[in-house]
Amino acid sequence: MTLSPPRPATPALDEPRSTGSRVELRGIVKEFTGGARALDGIDLVIEPGELVALLGPSGCGKTTALRVLAGLESATDGTVLIDGSDVSGLPARSRDIGMVFQSYSLFPHMTALANVEFGLRMRRVPADERRLRAGDALEMVGLGGFGGRYAHELSGGQQQRVALARALVTEPRVLLLDEPLSALDARVRVQLRDEIRRIQQEFGITTVFVTHDQEEALAAADRVAVMRSGQIEQIGAPDEIYSRAATPFVAEFVGSSNRMRGSVSGGTVQLGTVRLPLIDATQPDGEVVAFVRPEDIRLSRASDCASGTASAGVVPAEVVSTSFLGSYRRTTVALEDGTVLTVQHPANLVPVADERVVLEFDGAPVAVSRWE
Amino acid sequence: MSARDTAGTEAVSRRDVSGVHPGPSTATRWVIVAVIGLLFLVPIASMLEFTLRGGLAGGYTLDRWAAVFGGGLTGEYKPIVTGLTNSLLLAVVTVAVMLVLLVPTMVLVRIRFPKLQRVLEFVCLLPITIPAIVLVVGLAPVYSVVARMFGSGVWTLAFAYGVIVLPYAYRSIQANLQAVDVVTLSEAARSLGAGWATILFRIVVPNIRRGLLAAAFIAVAVVLGEYTIAALLNRVNLQTALVVVSKADPYIAVIIALLALVFAFVLLVAIGRIGGGPGSRRRRTAPPAAPAAPTTPLAPATGAAEPTTQEAALR
Numbered sequence: 001m002t003l004s005p006p007r008p009a010t011p012a013l014d015e016p017r018s019t020g021s022r023v024e025l026r027g028i029v030k031e032f033t034g035g036a037r038a039l040d041g042i043d044l045v046i047e048p049g050e051l052v053a054l055l056g057p058s059g060c061g062k063t064t065a066l067r068v069l070a071g072l073e074s075a076t077d078g079t080v081l082i083d084g085s086d087v088s089g090l091p092a093r094s095r096d097i098g099m100v101f102q103s104y105s106l107f108p109h110m111t112a113l114a115n116v117e118f119g120l121r122m123r124r125v126p127a128d129e130r131r132l133r134a135g136d137a138l139e140m141v142g143l144g145g146f147g148g149r150y151a152h153e154l155s156g157g158q159q160q161r162v163a164l165a166r167a168l169v170t171e172p173r174v175l176l177l178d179e180p181l182s183a184l185d186a187r188v189r190v191q192l193r194d195e196i197r198r199i200q201q202e203f204g205i206t207t208v209f210v211t212h213d214q215e216e217a218l219a220a221a222d223r224v225a226v227m228r229s230g231q232i233e234q235i236g237a238p239d240e241i242y243s244r245a246a247t248p249f250v251a252e253f254v255g256s257s258n259r260m261r262g263s264v265s266g267g268t269v270q271l272g273t274v275r276l277p278l279i280d281a282t283q284p285d286g287e288v289v290a291f292v293r294p295e296d297i298r299l300s301r302a303s304d305c306a307s308g309t310a311s312a313g314v315v316p317a318e319v320v321s322t323s324f325l326g327s328y329r330r331t332t333v334a335l336e337d338g339t340v341l342t343v344q345h346p347a348n349l350v351p352v353a354d355e356r357v358v359l360e361f362d363g364a365p366v367a368v369s370r371w372e
Numbered sequence: 373m374s375a376r377d378t379a380g381t382e383a384v385s386r387r388d389v390s391g392v393h394p395g396p397s398t399a400t401r402w403v404i405v406a407v408i409g410l411l412f413l414v415p416i417a418s419m420l421e422f423t424l425r426g427g428l429a430g431g432y433t434l435d436r437w438a439a440v441f442g443g444g445l446t447g448e449y450k451p452i453v454t455g456l457t458n459s460l461l462l463a464v465v466t467v468a469v470m471l472v473l474l475v476p477t478m479v480l481v482r483i484r485f486p487k488l489q490r491v492l493e494f495v496c497l498l499p500i501t502i503p504a505i506v507l508v509v510g511l512a513p514v515y516s517v518v519a520r521m522f523g524s525g526v527w528t529l530a531f532a533y534g535v536i537v538l539p540y541a542y543r544s545i546q547a548n549l550q551a552v553d554v555v556t557l558s559e560a561a562r563s564l565g566a567g568w569a570t571i572l573f574r575i576v577v578p579n580i581r582r583g584l585l586a587a588a589f590i591a592v593a594v595v596l597g598e599y600t601i602a603a604l605l606n607r608v609n610l611q612t613a614l615v616v617v618s619k620a621d622p623y624i625a626v627i628i629a630l631l632a633l634v635f636a637f638v639l640l641v642a643i644g645r646i647g648g649g650p651g652s653r654r655r656r657t658a659p660p661a662a663p664a665a666p667t668t669p670l671a672p673a674t675g676a677a678e679p680t681t682q683e684a685a686l687r
Contacts, residue, residue, distance in 0.1 A: 072559050092562040103553055105560040109578040122565035163560075170564065 455613025
């Protein structure tokens with residue numbers, strides 16, 4: 001980005017920096033009138049410059065957690081710390097936090113430039129500097145020539161870019177993104193997601209990104225916190241969350257999983273003729289449901305298999321249906337005991353309904369839960 | 373297939389495709405407009421005709437209209453000037469009372485106490501269900517207190533008028549408030565460092581300008597037409613003055629009533645015209661062409677002659 005002429009004593013928006021703050025949520029509880037508990041003792045530490053995604057289904061409390069952090073909701077109990085200072089009692093306007101909302105939240109009666117200038121105006125930045133910095137921020141999000149436009153003259157993606165510029169121009173300590181991409185179409189969503197990540201890394205700004213879209217969370221975040229019923233079920237790096245789900249809920253919510261009945265003994269689980277390692281090897285022995293990823297099962301035609309019949313680690317099955325999904329294919333198969341599984345395999349293998357196939361398990365560790 | 377058959381098929385398919393009946397025909401619409409128009413116009417035309425009558429001599433004359441516009445409202449007609457002045461003063465104070473009390477309350481309820489929405493609506497719509505005479509019975513003892521606190525000036529009537537314009541003002545503002553996502557806008561402003569006063573005056577009010585103007589104009593129209601409360605509380609306004617004058621000269625009273633009607637009509641037309649403001653005029657025009665795009669990761673350098681390429685890349 002080409003910058004405007006030098007300005008007095010204000011850092012350029014495109015200079016790489018590390019201004020991130022450390023954010024801590026300690027035992028946050030939020031109860032709404034009527035006793036509904038949206039947050040049930042959330043503990044979360046976000047390191048400076050880190051992007052953490054809060055991922056979960058609707059009603060799990062992720063947006064409430066973000067709003068408590070922003071100061072738009074007060075916590076019933078617990079403490080919010082930014083760089084070690086308790087900000088729990090501070091109103092939203094004093095927390096120095098930038099926020100992008102799910103619905104386009106541009107002020108309709110202001111131009112894009114005036115929208116971006118608003119936060120600076122609240123901080124009594126002189127008019128010349130304000131215009132310069134707002135212009136830079138718009139350029140940063142690729143909307144340098146759109147400053148004179150009103151919200152209704154911008155597309156959804158452009159409006160969210162302006163909202164992002166508006167949130168960043170004040171150089172906040174923390175950036176909060178409340179499902180900023182959910183109202184956009186798929187192509188723009190991916191484009192803007194990557195752009196958010198680029199800007200976040202360039203600024204080194206501590207960011208919390210709320211989403212119910214696992215792909216968004218896994219692609220953009222340094223760490224993902226999976227939430228359920230007001231609690232964090234698991235927090236970890238995206239590949240850890242995906243491949244080493246700590247709970248059945250995480251295994252089912254992140255990605256897709258096949259549920260297979262089996263029995264645990266000695267830190268492994270027996271699923272029919274197949275024995276697989278456990279993610280949590282301390283599981284007590286007994287009947288369980290195991291969660292096996294579709295991509296951890298290999299599918300081949302029965303005719304291509306050496307024996308063509310059941311043997312250790314190989315399970316015969318019959319094709320129920322198959323779906324083409326671009327670079328890969330998902331096929332639903334039925335085992336001889338009636339268990340229905342979904343298998344992911346290369347698109348060039350095209351099984352047909354009722355065809356005999358064999359399945360081989362990769363041996364990836366699986367999550368299990370007690371059989372109820 | 374005949375042309376008639378084709379037309380019939382087209383009409384049916386129009387309904388089928390849209391799923392919505394196309395509505396009454398143009399002729400039906402004109403008939404409806406004509407019937408309703410006559411309901412309004414016949415009394416007004418009759419009033420106009422009455423003011424032009426030549427009295428016992430017969431025929432028609434413009435003398436009375438000339439007298440009104442030639443500064444003839446003196447002497448026995450002076451109460452009209454007093455009443456009109458009082459009514460205009462009352463209109464201004466009533467609008468001020470309504471704006472100062474109702475707008476912040478509605479915004480606060482909308483943003484912070486949404487559960488009180490129904491209660492506020494009930495309270496605001498209540499005056500429309502209470503007959504004026506009942507209101508006055510309740511207001512009479514209240515006004516003895518008001519007179520002790522603020523004196524007995526005619527402007528104090530604005531407190532009562534503030535109550536009777538509530539239903540109309542509430543509806544106008546509420547319709548506009550519902551069309552704007554005030555909650556998210558206020559939260560965005562708060563996160564950017566704005567306090568409540570800034571949110572009210574810089575964010576909310578500009579976005580409900582149309583509703584506020586409509587509320588203000590309707591309040592003016594209601595105040596100019598109010599008679600019962602003023603008469604029963606022994607205050608002089610335009611309507612009570614017209615009644616007094618009509619006993620001496622019914623022609624002049626009807627002329628003034630006609631002028632008040634025209635004024636109210638102009639106000640209501642202005643609601644639709646001025647209320648749109650520059651924002652809505654902009655909306656009706658095509659967006660301005662995008663200027664030349666800078667080179668950014670998302671917007672590859674394009675010439676000034678190709679602004680739509682950048683727009684397409686960013687949408």
